[in-house]
Amino acid sequence: MKITPVTADLSIKRTIDQGTEEQRKAVLNILEDVKQDGFSAVKRYTLQFDGVSPDAFKVTQEELDAAYRKADNRTIAIIQEAIQNIRAFHERQVQQSWFTTKPDGTILGQKVTPLDAAGVYVPGGLAAYPSSIIMNVVPAQVAGVERIVMVSPPQKDGNLTDIVLVTAKELGVEEIWKIGGAQAIGALTYGFEGLEPVDKITGPGNIFVALAKQIVFGTVDIDMIAGPSEIAVLADHTAKASYVAADMLSQAEHDKMASAVLVTTDRTLAEAVSVEVEAQLKTLPKREIAGASIRDYGAIYLAETMDDALQAINDLAAEHLEVQVEDPWAVLPNIRHAGAIFLGSQSSEPVGDYFAGPNHILPTNGTARFSSPLTVEDFTKKSSIISYSKEAVKAHGDKIASFARMEELEAHARAVEKRLEED
Amino acid sequence: MKITPVTADLSIKRTIDQGTEEQRKAVLNILEDVKQDGFSAVKRYTLQFDGVSPDAFKVTQEELDAAYRKADNRTIAIIQEAIQNIRAFHERQVQQSWFTTKPDGTILGQKVTPLDAAGVYVPGGLAAYPSSIIMNVVPAQVAGVERIVMVSPPQKDGNLTDIVLVTAKELGVEEIWKIGGAQAIGALTYGFEGLEPVDKITGPGNIFVALAKQIVFGTVDIDMIAGPSEIAVLADHTAKASYVAADMLSQAEHDKMASAVLVTTDRTLAEAVSVEVEAQLKTLPKREIAGASIRDYGAIYLAETMDDALQAINDLAAEHLEVQVEDPWAVLPNIRHAGAIFLGSQSSEPVGDYFAGPNHILPTNGTARFSSPLTVEDFTKKSSIISYSKEAVKAHGDKIASFARMEELEAHARAVEKRLEED
Numbered sequence: 001m002k003i004t005p006v007t008a009d010l011s012i013k014r015t016i017d018q019g020t021e022e023q024r025k026a027v028l029n030i031l032e033d034v035k036q037d038g039f040s041a042v043k044r045y046t047l048q049f050d051g052v053s054p055d056a057f058k059v060t061q062e063e064l065d066a067a068y069r070k071a072d073n074r075t076i077a078i079i080q081e082a083i084q085n086i087r088a089f090h091e092r093q094v095q096q097s098w099f100t101t102k103p104d105g106t107i108l109g110q111k112v113t114p115l116d117a118a119g120v121y122v123p124g125g126l127a128a129y130p131s132s133i134i135m136n137v138v139p140a141q142v143a144g145v146e147r148i149v150m151v152s153p154p155q156k157d158g159n160l161t162d163i164v165l166v167t168a169k170e171l172g173v174e175e176i177w178k179i180g181g182a183q184a185i186g187a188l189t190y191g192f193e194g195l196e197p198v199d200k201i202t203g204p205g206n207i208f209v210a211l212a213k214q215i216v217f218g219t220v221d222i223d224m225i226a227g228p229s230e231i232a233v234l235a236d237h238t239a240k241a242s243y244v245a246a247d248m249l250s251q252a253e254h255d256k257m258a259s260a261v262l263v264t265t266d267r268t269l270a271e272a273v274s275v276e277v278e279a280q281l282k283t284l285p286k287r288e289i290a291g292a293s294i295r296d297y298g299a300i301y302l303a304e305t306m307d308d309a310l311q312a313i314n315d316l317a318a319e320h321l322e323v324q325v326e327d328p329w330a331v332l333p334n335i336r337h338a339g340a341i342f343l344g345s346q347s348s349e350p351v352g353d354y355f356a357g358p359n360h361i362l363p364t365n366g367t368a369r370f371s372s373p374l375t376v377e378d379f380t381k382k383s384s385i386i387s388y389s390k391e392a393v394k395a396h397g398d399k400i401a402s403f404a405r406m407e408e409l410e411a412h413a414r415a416v417e418k419r420l421e422e423d
Numbered sequence: 424m425k426i427t428p429v430t431a432d433l434s435i436k437r438t439i440d441q442g443t444e445e446q447r448k449a450v451l452n453i454l455e456d457v458k459q460d461g462f463s464a465v466k467r468y469t470l471q472f473d474g475v476s477p478d479a480f481k482v483t484q485e486e487l488d489a490a491y492r493k494a495d496n497r498t499i500a501i502i503q504e505a506i507q508n509i510r511a512f513h514e515r516q517v518q519q520s521w522f523t524t525k526p527d528g529t530i531l532g533q534k535v536t537p538l539d540a541a542g543v544y545v546p547g548g549l550a551a552y553p554s555s556i557i558m559n560v561v562p563a564q565v566a567g568v569e570r571i572v573m574v575s576p577p578q579k580d581g582n583l584t585d586i587v588l589v590t591a592k593e594l595g596v597e598e599i600w601k602i603g604g605a606q607a608i609g610a611l612t613y614g615f616e617g618l619e620p621v622d623k624i625t626g627p628g629n630i631f632v633a634l635a636k637q638i639v640f641g642t643v644d645i646d647m648i649a650g651p652s653e654i655a656v657l658a659d660h661t662a663k664a665s666y667v668a669a670d671m672l673s674q675a676e677h678d679k680m681a682s683a684v685l686v687t688t689d690r691t692l693a694e695a696v697s698v699e700v701e702a703q704l705k706t707l708p709k710r711e712i713a714g715a716s717i718r719d720y721g722a723i724y725l726a727e728t729m730d731d732a733l734q735a736i737n738d739l740a741a742e743h744l745e746v747q748v749e750d751p752w753a754v755l756p757n758i759r760h761a762g763a764i765f766l767g768s769q770s771s772e773p774v775g776d777y778f779a780g781p782n783h784i785l786p787t788n789g790t791a792r793f794s795s796p797l798t799v800e801d802f803t804k805k806s807s808i809i810s811y812s813k814e815a816v817k818a819h820g821d822k823i824a825s826f827a828r829m830e831e832l833e834a835h836a837r838a839v840e841k842r843l844e845e846d
Contacts, residue, residue, distance in 0.1 A: 075829065078822045089531055092523060100515060107766075108512055108780050113759050115793055129830045163829065199793045218648075221793035225641075246838040253834040285833045328810070335806070336536055343530075343810035346842055350835040351811050354826040355819060357531050358807035370538055370622045370644035372805040382795035383758070384781035387751070387766035388774050396778060399501045403777040406498065406586065407552045410708045411676040412773040415669040419769055 034186030089357030105389025153180020457609030512780030528812025576603020
């Protein structure tokens with residue numbers, strides 16, 4: 001890998017696939033058809049795109065049980081422990097409703113309410129990551145969402161993969177539909193007989209799923225449209241080159257458009273990482289993907305000072321940031337933008353992908369400047385509470401009416417004054 | 424007003440103006456020009472759309488001081504008290520960073536960081552509501568956003584209105600630009616010499632502003648695109664018809680597409696409100712707007728039971744909900760969807776628009792099912808923190824590697840195993 005000095009306003013800008021106008025029109029059509037024709041449209045598109053016509057689109061208890069019986073005990077135990085860790089972390093995110101009172105009898109507050117229903121999209125084939133199911137479902141469950149609906153495209157045999165069913169069963173998700181693509185997003189948004197609409201749709205998918213989510217946004221809520229994965233490593237002379245290289249490659253193997261960047265104050269490390277990346281790459285099963293990612297979106301930047309390095313790290317606003325420096329906690333206060341921050345040489349990024357507890361659904365493409373990991377809060381909404389007393393209206397009503405008239409809203413002023421004039 | 428029985432799945436569906444394809448193209452052009460040409464494009468579009476070419480686009484301290492000297496003391500005092508109340512409420516929303524430790528040395532946590540910079544759009548002319556400026560700026564300030572930039576289109580004389588400047592000065596906003604329309608959204612997103620880009624843009628605007636915000640979303644964050652205002656009133660026999668009618672009209676006067684709905688269990692009240700609305704409407708300065716709103720999007724629904732009424736209220740998921748029943752706190756737990764909930768006969772909706780403390784920027788058009796009022800959190804973002812110890816990696820590393828291999832991500836597994844093999 002080439003080593004270059006850090007420059008001002010570092011950024012890894014990639015052109016995210018926004019879909020073509022043709023794809024957008026196709027998706028609009030599918031959504032409209034599902035809205036109009038419900039299940040029969042879903043059936044039609046499933047045959048067209050997935051090449052199958054399942055006997056039943058809703059997964060039965062028997063299917064769940066059968067998949068579960070086939071799973072080996074160690075796999076189940078690992079999934080269970082991961083769920084437990086992830087649940088424990090997300091429980092810390094639960095927000096309480098609160099209120100405040102005033103001596104004049106006024107009560108103000110904020111009520112937190114879980115969403116009624118959430119839909120989780122699980123991609124088909126190899127991309128049906130159990131970790132992704134866990135990361136989408138757990139925050140919704142912890143938030144108190146009563147109904148969680150999972151959708152996933154059927155395979156060629158008309159079924160979902162065993163690992164998807166096992167993970168769903170471990171999570172206690174019971175409503176699972178064999179529907180994928182834009183038609184699944186339409187089904188979750190508009191519903192059909194047997195499937196009630198949901199309020200929010202999360203989970204990754206291909207370009208058709210992403211376009212469909214963008215289009216239905218507003219009718220339902222959606223999560224962010226995720227871009228390719230990214231890792232930035234901030235390292236000094238204490239970092240181990242083999243660790244840094246391995247971690248960079250762990251993101252590079254995801255996608256040819258994934259990005260792996262090292263920012264370091266130490267030239268020796270920079271050179272060693274460059275060598276290690278090439279060496280480790282050679283024996284990776286996904287060396288073609290990882291190699292392309294490193295070539296096109298990988299970089300090693302050399303900074304003169306830790307301050308310069310931190311500035312570069314904040315400019316990058318990476319999805320994953322590893323801090324492999326002598327005292328990682330000392331630099332933490334100066335890290336402003338990153339989706340998840342991994343502190344110390346032992347905290348390799350994959351620790352957070354599956355097991356530690358925090359969510360692995362993180363802002364990409366520089367959006368960590370203003371976006372957050374998926375949280376329990378994303379499955380709740382708030383309502384303001386205002387209870388004004390007679391005394392409070394008497395004391396402040398004239399001021400409120402004046403404010404309304406400042407904005408030439410006479411009916412607003414009169415609504416308040418009605419309470420002043422009548423006893 | 425007509426009185427009808429409540430039906431299942433009540434909703435006030437209005438076709439929100441999404442803009443024409445032509446308007447969208449015009450906005451895309453403006454944004455592209457501002458991105459390419461910076462200030463010179465802003466200058467050109469300001470002359471074209473606002474018909475002026477201000478000497479300086481940035482408001483000076485002298486302009487702020489001059490506007491302030493002209494303002495009367497009572498106006499200033501009311502604005503100050505409103506800001507104080509609104510600030511006090513929003514301070515309750517501040518979230519703390521937190522962390523948790525495990526005996527094996529692992530530390531997990533969530534770091535809350537304010538956005539670096541926020542832009543507030545303030546519409547021109549009469550829509551330049553001081554309350555709207557306060558409601559956008561205060562949560563950003565309480566969140567700790569260091570840089571708040573206000574933009575607003577210049578009037579025919581090349582200046583901003585005094586009330587905008589006075590409110591900005593009271594809030595302590597110092598960076599104010601005389602730029603409006605899509606060019607202002609472009610300037611905030613891409614910046615130009617003298618104006619650094621921001622991370623999030625909030626505030627209402629016309630269709631060009633709304634389209635521009637939708638297009639730049641992703642490069643920066645935006646607030647929700649607000650629809651016309653709405654009020655729903657839940658009332659029983661204890662409610663006062665004149666209050667209910669006045670409150671319904673207070674929202675109806677905003678917009679011909681605003682909606683005002685009463686859901687009541689009491690026929691006598693329903694009939695009295697119908698009469699009162701017509702009577703009060705007659706003397707309103709904005710009777711034409713309010714009358715159209717009541718005619719097209721107003722309704723009185725009669726429910727047989729309070730349970731039915733509550734179901735209807737939840738189906739509506741109104742922006743503003745007034746609860747004028749015998750014991751409003753008794754029904755609060757059953758209200759699942761509403762932007763702001765006003766409890767009791769004294770809590771008329773305008774109390775919350777200007778003065779009480781909660782934010783008046785609320786989800787419209789049924790989106791209260793999944794969206795929240797504007798909060799301090801909207802001006803912060805979170806980063807997950809993961810610090811794994813050597814002991815934790817030793818204990819769990821093999822499970823994490825197995826999980827990675829379950830997803831066929833070998834480089835992930837190796838990154839963790841590197842820590843196991845080397846000591």
